[in-house]
Amino acid sequence: MRSALLLGGALLALASGAQARVTAIHVETRTPAPLTPGERPYEIITGTFEGDVSPQRDAIITDIAQAPRQPNGRVAYSATFAIARPLKGGSGVLFYDVPNRGNGKVGPDEDGHIRVISGWQGDLAPAPGVQTATVPTAKGLTGLALARATDLAGSTWGLTGGIGRPVPRPLPVDLDPAHARLYRQGSDAAPLQPIPPDQWAFADCRAAPFPGTPDPARICLKGGFDPGQAYTLVYQARDPLVLGIGFAATRDLVAFLRHARTDDHGTPNPLAGQVRWSVVSGTSQSGNFVKSFINLGFNQDETGARVFDGANPNIAARQVPLNLRFAVPGGAATLFEPGSEGTLWWTRYADTLRGRGRHSLLDRCSATHTCPKIMETFGSTELWGLRLSPALVGTDARADVPITANVRRYYFPGVTHGGSYTGGISLDGDKPWPGAPVCVLPNNPNPSLPTMRALLKRLVQWVSTGRPPPPSQYPTLAHGDLVAPTAATMGWPAIPGAPVPDGKLNELLDYDYGPGFDYPDLSGVITRQPPAIRRTIRSLVPRVDGDGNELGGGVPSVQHLVPLGTYLGWNVLAHGYGAGGPCGFAGGFIPFAVTRAERLAKGDPRPSLEERYGTHAGFVARIKAVAARRVKEGWLLPDDAARLVAEAETSPVLRQP
Numbered sequence: 001m002r003s004a005l006l007l008g009g010a011l012l013a014l015a016s017g018a019q020a021r022v023t024a025i026h027v028e029t030r031t032p033a034p035l036t037p038g039e040r041p042y043e044i045i046t047g048t049f050e051g052d053v054s055p056q057r058d059a060i061i062t063d064i065a066q067a068p069r070q071p072n073g074r075v076a077y078s079a080t081f082a083i084a085r086p087l088k089g090g091s092g093v094l095f096y097d098v099p100n101r102g103n104g105k106v107g108p109d110e111d112g113h114i115r116v117i118s119g120w121q122g123d124l125a126p127a128p129g130v131q132t133a134t135v136p137t138a139k140g141l142t143g144l145a146l147a148r149a150t151d152l153a154g155s156t157w158g159l160t161g162g163i164g165r166p167v168p169r170p171l172p173v174d175l176d177p178a179h180a181r182l183y184r185q186g187s188d189a190a191p192l193q194p195i196p197p198d199q200w201a202f203a204d205c206r207a208a209p210f211p212g213t214p215d216p217a218r219i220c221l222k223g224g225f226d227p228g229q230a231y232t233l234v235y236q237a238r239d240p241l242v243l244g245i246g247f248a249a250t251r252d253l254v255a256f257l258r259h260a261r262t263d264d265h266g267t268p269n270p271l272a273g274q275v276r277w278s279v280v281s282g283t284s285q286s287g288n289f290v291k292s293f294i295n296l297g298f299n300q301d302e303t304g305a306r307v308f309d310g311a312n313p314n315i316a317a318r319q320v321p322l323n324l325r326f327a328v329p330g331g332a333a334t335l336f337e338p339g340s341e342g343t344l345w346w347t348r349y350a351d352t353l354r355g356r357g358r359h360s361l362l363d364r365c366s367a368t369h370t371c372p373k374i375m376e377t378f379g380s381t382e383l384w385g386l387r388l389s390p391a392l393v394g395t396d397a398r399a400d401v402p403i404t405a406n407v408r409r410y411y412f413p414g415v416t417h418g419g420s421y422t423g424g425i426s427l428d429g430d431k432p433w434p435g436a437p438v439c440v441l442p443n444n445p446n447p448s449l450p451t452m453r454a455l456l457k458r459l460v461q462w463v464s465t466g467r468p469p470p471p472s473q474y475p476t477l478a479h480g481d482l483v484a485p486t487a488a489t490m491g492w493p494a495i496p497g498a499p500v501p502d503g504k505l506n507e508l509l510d511y512d513y514g515p516g517f518d519y520p521d522l523s524g525v526i527t528r529q530p531p532a533i534r535r536t537i538r539s540l541v542p543r544v545d546g547d548g549n550e551l552g553g554g555v556p557s558v559q560h561l562v563p564l565g566t567y568l569g570w571n572v573l574a575h576g577y578g579a580g581g582p583c584g585f586a587g588g589f590i591p592f593a594v595t596r597a598e599r600l601a602k603g604d605p606r607p608s609l610e611e612r613y614g615t616h617a618g619f620v621a622r623i624k625a626v627a628a629r630r631v632k633e634g635w636l637l638p639d640d641a642a643r644l645v646a647e648a649e650t651s652p653v654l655r656q657p
Helices: 002-015 245-259 285-295 363-368 380-384 389-393 449-465 596-602 609-613 616-633 638-650
Strands: 021-032 042-053 075-086 093-097 114-118 142-150 156-158 181-185 193-195 218-221 230-238 277-283 310-314 373-379 407-412 508-512 532-537 565-567 589-591
Touching: 021 245, 042 245, 075 245, 093 245, 093 449, 114 245, 218 230, 245 277, 245 285, 277 285, 277 449, 285 310, 285 363, 310 449, 373 380, 373 449, 407 449, 449 638, 596 609, 609 616, 616 638
Parallel strands: 093 114, 093 277, 277 310, 310 373, 373 407
Antiparallel strands: 021 042, 042 075, 075 114, 142 230, 156 218, 181 193, 181 230, 508 532, 565 589
8 A cells, every 4th residue: 555655656746737736824012022142133933825736646645535625636734933034144945943832932942043934734723823724524424433531520521632732623523422332441451431322411510410411522421430440432423624635734834935036916925035954853752743745755845856954853753743633643542543564664573463564753754765864762651651662673673773874862861751851950849830740759850951951953964064974873773772671670779769660651552443444554444443452562672771770872961871760761650540650751859868867767769968078079070070071072052061061060958958
């Protein structure tokens, strides 16, 4: 199927004069950006754009054939955008930041890059400051939809999907509970228990007792929901949004900004003649978007040219579940959610364990010579919480899967998802971020942002000058870095009172979504809900040293090299559904004892801060030395090193009263 798509796409591109494009751009505001002393002047441009796609050329978009057509036979969409444009001293680089669940801002760039964001997620409701897309509805189509929730209270459940910015789930075909299925389960490993249809209703029971007021967007359960249970609803839904158009919207906008003089109505391109190179970066959900964008062939524009010259999928363990009927692109690797079924590898790998054939994320762009230079970056929680292991060692976990010459891969040891929330030196961990799960251990304060800043500059340099970044640095089987996620195999130290890593991995399950699902492309129609679980895929994690900190390949932060405790890519959920198991994708922190006497009294095998650094001055001296070395090696920028040293000097580490 994949080979046919590649050939068909190439033929259509040659044969069809009707190509996808931006047809209109509407600039709504142009305002000077606030400046700090010494900063180059910028203006912020916001607005919307319209485009259309050919159902033939972009046939890979799920349900595009059933989308409403314009008189010219094409399918229309629109989206928001924001641009930060340098008014002088521009670098010629368009740096596109993929918004995460609609979140994103643009502002002056220290290197003079043009910064661009735009809407791509068509299930988000328009709101001030939110980047959204308006995509068509495939009226009349139906199919299975799934909604799942935990920690429910009361008797009414509002059906939403995703996290961070939940979106409404699609409406059911009818409100008869006999035509749907509602399940409960006490844990993810427990079997689903069906709830009889006379015990629940598509209804709102907040103001009236069961069976309540009929409501297609809510579920009422007789007797109320148990917060200790998970609830899964499977039902026939109708009128899906054609969400995969979000890929085309991003492609078309960037191609327009790079190459067009005006839109179809003569409105000038606000960046005409100013863009020489383009780079895309996406973090977490947005990084998954970048992988799928490349995998599905959207890095080739309507003229056959490359869209992005460089790409950074950051902390992106999967593909984004966007190009599916009744998709939920805002999820986060929870039970039954697709994402890891798609192609995960930068070179062709035979996924024989799952029977998926041999594929690569670069198959389509290799065929059209439109692949970008890729810098993949990720940390510990992507292995523990987001199922990244097969991208490194395949689904059989027998050998390292190689990467190609146009790919660099950098691993951040011992960091939580995205690194520290505050990025500083801490003796008691990061403070919880808004909406964070309640975990047993303090949040991991180990940062990755300073390393990311240095690496992204090298990515732009690679794209614009051809100078390659440093060789890839990540854990491998060949060097003995990767092992099973257990205390015994990892070399985990016996820390009194601390949890152990056993049972803290978010396991990768091999799902059967039915024959309408295209696994390598993470596209199509799911016809089996909940999916059947065929097996658990073996996953690996890095070994650790006597402190419990990760060993092996990677680009450790200064804090990791001058540790104040054990920095974990996993944590333990404190209460609620799943308590005692993994705490979402939050990493933990186990501080060292301050003095030798305190350590011995606790029976902690890890040397104390006093034994490591002696005094506050000794700690600061170690930070200075390691930071200077990391600057020399190119992994840290001088200004970030200076900030880190200043923070060490003012920190309470071993400071005398």
